Amino acid sequence: MFVSTAYAQAAGGAGGGGFEALLPLILIFVVFYFLLIRPQQKKMKVHREMLGAMRRGDKVVTGGGIIGTITKVDNDQEVTVEISKDVKVKVRRDLISMVLSKTEPQAGSVPQAANEDKRPGGILGKLLGGGAKPQQAANAPAPEAANEAPETDADASSDDQTDDQADDQADDQAGDESGDKSDKKSD
Secondary structure, eight states, X not given: OHHHHHHHHHHHTOOOOHHHHHHHHHHHHHHHIIIIIHHHHXXXXXXXXXXXXXXXXXXXXXXXXXXXXXXXXXXXXXXXXXXXXXXXXXXXXXXXXXXXXXXXXXXXXXXXXXXXOXXXXXXXXXHTTOSSOOXXXXXXXXXXXXXXXXXXXXXXXXXXHHHHHHXXXXXXXXXXXXXXXXXXXXX
């Protein structure tokens, strides 16, 4: 009698939706995409653009930490970097980690876009304050000078006197403590 009751109770719990079981995994994947994968793709895109814009005279850092100046762009895969006077090294282009300083473009070339604000975009950028670009200082209204009272010489001198008094008091306390220690040593 007890065995049949146990089987009947266990059979009632079977079933359930397959989508409900997958929902937490889907949510985790979406969070990982926006927090890890997408920002990494953006970094890779910026790095590819930086590598494409390298030219002779740019000061660069290699993946190994060697700092040098590009003397020759050999092809799409290699550049020649001068790391010291008369010491040149061929480096794979994708192993350049950053460009420290760029050379000015020649007069006949097309000027590059101005450096953009490097604040994080996307959902996290908006949460962390990086999504909105700051207003230009010229567009901002000037603060009203009528609300602020100018500091007078009397105010400045009273602040200096309170600072001097605080310093004297601290020196007196330090002198008392050092005097107590010397008295204890002489006993």
